[in-house]
Amino acid sequence: MVDGLIAIGAGLAVGLAGIGTGLSQGPIGAAAVGAVAEDRSFFGMGIIFVALPETIVIFGLVIAILLMFL
Amino acid sequence: MLEPQRMDKVLIVGSKEVMETTINTLHDINLLHMEDYTEEEEYFRIGKPLKSATSLSEKLLKLRSIKSYLGTNAGKYYPKQSREKVLKDLEANLTALESSVTQKMSEKSSLESEQKELAHREELLKPYEALGLSVDLLRGYENINVYIGTVPGDIEPVIKDITDKYEIFSAPYGKGNVVALLVEKSFAPKISEALMKNDFVEVEQLHESGDPAVIKKDLEEKKANMTAKLEVVNKELAELNQKFADFIMSSEELLAIDTQKAEAPLRFATSDNTFVIEGWVPKVDFPALKDTLSKATNDKVYITIIEPVHEKYSTEIEVGEHPEEHKEVDAPVKYNNPKIFRPIEAFTDLYGRPRYDEIDPTMIFAIVFPLFYGFILGDIAYGSILLLLGLLLKVKLKHNEGIQILINVMLVCAVSSIFFGILYGEFLGFAIAEPIEHGEGGIMGLVSFAQFYPHEVHIGPVGPFSLPIERMQAGGFHGDSYMFGIKDLLVFTCIIGVCQLMLGYILGFRNELKQHGLKTAILHKASWALVLAGGVALVWYVFPLALNQALGDFNAMDPLFLIGAIVFLIGFILLLIGEGAMGIIELTTPLSHTLSYTRLLAVGLSSVGIAFAINTIAAMLAEAGILGLIGAIIVFVLGHTVNLVLGTYAPFIQSLRLHYVEFYQKFYKSGGRIYDPFGYNRKYTED
Numbered sequence: 001m002v003d004g005l006i007a008i009g010a011g012l013a014v015g016l017a018g019i020g021t022g023l024s025q026g027p028i029g030a031a032a033v034g035a036v037a038e039d040r041s042f043f044g045m046g047i048i049f050v051a052l053p054e055t056i057v058i059f060g061l062v063i064a065i066l067l068m069f070l
Numbered sequence: 071m072l073e074p075q076r077m078d079k080v081l082i083v084g085s086k087e088v089m090e091t092t093i094n095t096l097h098d099i100n101l102l103h104m105e106d107y108t109e110e111e112e113y114f115r116i117g118k119p120l121k122s123a124t125s126l127s128e129k130l131l132k133l134r135s136i137k138s139y140l141g142t143n144a145g146k147y148y149p150k151q152s153r154e155k156v157l158k159d160l161e162a163n164l165t166a167l168e169s170s171v172t173q174k175m176s177e178k179s180s181l182e183s184e185q186k187e188l189a190h191r192e193e194l195l196k197p198y199e200a201l202g203l204s205v206d207l208l209r210g211y212e213n214i215n216v217y218i219g220t221v222p223g224d225i226e227p228v229i230k231d232i233t234d235k236y237e238i239f240s241a242p243y244g245k246g247n248v249v250a251l252l253v254e255k256s257f258a259p260k261i262s263e264a265l266m267k268n269d270f271v272e273v274e275q276l277h278e279s280g281d282p283a284v285i286k287k288d289l290e291e292k293k294a295n296m297t298a299k300l301e302v303v304n305k306e307l308a309e310l311n312q313k314f315a316d317f318i319m320s321s322e323e324l325l326a327i328d329t330q331k332a333e334a335p336l337r338f339a340t341s342d343n344t345f346v347i348e349g350w351v352p353k354v355d356f357p358a359l360k361d362t363l364s365k366a367t368n369d370k371v372y373i374t375i376i377e378p379v380h381e382k383y384s385t386e387i388e389v390g391e392h393p394e395e396h397k398e399v400d401a402p403v404k405y406n407n408p409k410i411f412r413p414i415e416a417f418t419d420l421y422g423r424p425r426y427d428e429i430d431p432t433m434i435f436a437i438v439f440p441l442f443y444g445f446i447l448g449d450i451a452y453g454s455i456l457l458l459l460g461l462l463l464k465v466k467l468k469h470n471e472g473i474q475i476l477i478n479v480m481l482v483c484a485v486s487s488i489f490f491g492i493l494y495g496e497f498l499g500f501a502i503a504e505p506i507e508h509g510e511g512g513i514m515g516l517v518s519f520a521q522f523y524p525h526e527v528h529i530g531p532v533g534p535f536s537l538p539i540e541r542m543q544a545g546g547f548h549g550d551s552y553m554f555g556i557k558d559l560l561v562f563t564c565i566i567g568v569c570q571l572m573l574g575y576i577l578g579f580r581n582e583l584k585q586h587g588l589k590t591a592i593l594h595k596a597s598w599a600l601v602l603a604g605g606v607a608l609v610w611y612v613f614p615l616a617l618n619q620a621l622g623d624f625n626a627m628d629p630l631f632l633i634g635a636i637v638f639l640i641g642f643i644l645l646l647i648g649e650g651a652m653g654i655i656e657l658t659t660p661l662s663h664t665l666s667y668t669r670l671l672a673v674g675l676s677s678v679g680i681a682f683a684i685n686t687i688a689a690m691l692a693e694a695g696i697l698g699l700i701g702a703i704i705v706f707v708l709g710h711t712v713n714l715v716l717g718t719y720a721p722f723i724q725s726l727r728l729h730y731v732e733f734y735q736k737f738y739k740s741g742g743r744i745y746d747p748f749g750y751n752r753k754y755t756e757d
Contacts, residue, residue, distance in 0.1 A: 041422065043420055043421070044420065044421035044422050044730060044734075044740065047421075047726070047727060047730050047731065048730060048731050048735070051727045051730070051731045052731075054666075054669075054727075055662050055663075055665070055666050058665060058666055058668055058669050058672065059662075059665060061668065061672045062560070062665055062668055065556060065557075065560055069544045069555075069556055069557050
């Protein structure tokens with residue numbers, strides 16, 4: 001019973017965090033690609049902006065791993 | 071090595087009689103990054119281009135237009151040609167080639183426009199074709215109006231309401247009908263109105279006469295004729311391209327070089343009899359520049375270094391007050407890395423050229439990036455496939471320099487993946503270090519390398535540990551020896567993160583020290599380093615307690631906690647002084663950036679997970695008879711191919727991101743001027 005609940009919790013942690021990341025990354029990515037198409041030198045900045053929300057899903061994953069293995 | 075090359079600003083002064091020699095010499099040694107002269111003064115004006123400039127650029131323009139017409143590209147490799155030969159060819163070929171290309175191009179464009187015209191007429195004909203009436207019957211009446219057009223539904227009842235003196239022909243066309251309506255002229259206003267109300271759209275009149283089917287056939291014949299002619303012209307153009315590609319590429323290069331030389335004086339300051347060139351040369355190359363130039367001009371030019379004004383970034387903007395003064399930080403940036411790291415500079419340039427006064431991270435990137443990549447991918451089979459693929463591409467695409475850089479990086483990453491694959495004991499998702507029991511374990515229960523993996527490894531006095539490191543298991547004690555598992559890797563990736571972030575802060579400290587002095591360096595960089603170090607100590611103490619649910623044992627006087635707290639506080643206070651409220655808002659970045667490094671584990675784990683799933687599905691299918699076996703092979707091959715593509719791409723992006731986002735942000739500003747010496751990298755010609 002507890003194992004099952006843990007698995008569900010871990011899944012929710014990764015899944016919901018992933019959705020959050022996706023929602024924020026989409027528009028940022030679109031804008032960044034537009035900027036890079038205009039001027040190649042925006043590439044570095046573009047990567048940084050696109051990558052910012054990615055941390056959210058990593059948090060989710062860390063929580064999931066902690067749940068599953070500790 | 072971690073700094074861009076040191077530059078000297080040089081001033082070259084000479085009399086105009088040696089100007090051309092100077093230009094040629096400078097162009098040949100390809101070392102001087104020229105600064106444009108922009109201010110017009112009483113004595114010094116911007117130089118005039120050499121006499122040959124106009125005719126050269128005219129020729130170049132012609133050649134480039136031919137090149138773009140023919141679509142000649144640099145994809146092929148041509149042997150280098152001598153200057154004399156190219157000049158001779160140019161004399162002989164250019165005019166003839168231009169006229170034949172222009173003629174062919176105009177032929178081609180007229181053919182194409184005719185083709186378009188035909189297509190348009192075909193389109194016009196379509197409604198008439200549907201009606202099937204001879205076009206002559208639909209025009210030329212004195213007392214009858216003819217309406218030809220499309221309507222969505224049936225129009226006849228509407229007409230009937232107005233008059234019964236009409237003739238209508240109708241045929242299905244598109245989504246509605248096409249109709250030809252012939253009515254007495256006296257009813258025209260009413261009919262027009264009624265038609266308009268029923269969404270009648272008139273079609274264009276035809277110029278041709280006769281049966282639509284015949285017209286259509288005629289058009290088609292003409293069109294086929296046109297296409298054939300166009301093919302011939304295209305073929306001729308392709309032949310021209312084939313024949314002259316070598317000539318075009320080499321003479322374009324030659325003309326570009328000569329034009330560059332002829333227009334160089336536009337960047338000089340000249341008086342009636344002298345010229346002055348300002349520019350930058352790498353410090354190590356200055357003697358060579360001076361010697362070569364003196365020798366070529368018989369010491370008729372004066373070359374000197376302008377000493378920089380040592381000044382930190384000042385906020386005042388001085389306009390033209392001391393034009394000969396210059397600050398060292400304005401120097402263009404040339405990388406200063408050992409040859410083997412040079413290809414990696416492309417990745418630094420992708421982010422932005424370093425500034426003259428900051429650390430060039432290329433070498434750190436070159437060493438750490440493949441390690442990260444291998445840590446993520448970590449599979450012997452995938453690594454080997456990548457290695458073979460890389461070697462194959464390296465031979466196949468010998469002449470493409472841009473691709474060669476990527477391939478070299480790929481090869482190093484592949485070797486790193488194999489190394490980590492051995493550490494993890496992974497081969498296509500199989501655990502090769504597992505002993506075979508009941509036909510299971512190892513690779514498909516057939517091959518196992520369990521006996522090669524040690525179980526009594528001691529790291530200093532600590533141990534024993536057992537290898538391999540198991541990414542897919544929790545880890546822990548197996549008998550006496552400890553096996554590293556996912557928990558340990560999670561902590562390990564965080565430690566890697568802390569180390570790289572700390573390195574970033576240290577480099578940042580050095581940069582700030584050089585750019586803004588000690589105070590800024592301490593307030594903006596050392597403060598963060600202290601926050602990070604203190605934070606790590608605090609977490610190191612509190613986290614195990616929390617995990618073991620022993621927070622009751624918390625002791626604030628524990629040295630680890632105490633020192634951590636003090637260091638953290640000092641850092642925090644410095645941060646408040648340095649960055650104010652923003653410091654508080656950003657206080658969590660060291661934490662989130664450290665946790666971000668756990669992606670090293672996470673991304674790899676997902677690819678192992680997929681590989682493992684593929685193997686399991688394939689094994690299940692394989693047990694179900696001969697059809698199942700075929701299915702198993704398909705799933706296995708297809709699955710691993712997809713996983714390999716994802717598995718090579720994702721580590722690349724993730725390692726790149728860890729450097730660009732987490733690491734570079736700590737110290738790297740970029741935005742330096744690119745060192746672009748006066749000269750040319752010849753590909754097709756030689757002197």
